[in-house]
Amino acid sequence: MSHSKFLGVLVTVGEDGTIKIPLDKLETAGIEIGEQVEIFSNGEFVFIRAVNQFCDVCGINGNMTQVGNLKMCQNCIQTLYERAKQQDINNP
Structure with missing residues (x-):
């Protein structure tokens, strides 16, 4: 069994700067389809959270x-x- 150095799934940033986040990761965070989210960073990490x-x-x-x-x-x-x-x- 191989071990990954990553804790989550890897996604690729598109040419337009978008990232597709797997639905199960959003659901785990309590974020539903069509919901608005807040995105912020601290210089090292990018955070996403539901605004409701x-x-x-x-x-x-x-x-x-x-x-x-x-x-x-x-x-x-x-x-x-x-x-x-x-x-x-x-x-x-």
Whole structure:
């Protein structure tokens, strides 16, 4: 079995600067066909993320978890958990 030095799949940049990203990679990131994405870089890496993934509580863009009818970021979930825990301590 050969081992690759790459973690993902290799794609080629077209003459017009476009890159075709395999659908399964987009689905893994929660990006659906027809959806807008944000593309940015830090000089070493290029990042792509869905623009509709905003926390319904604080508005930050990132990885959301569905909590009831809300999409929430991990910070808001942690804050909610800590406040609920504190409420339980104050009301035995």
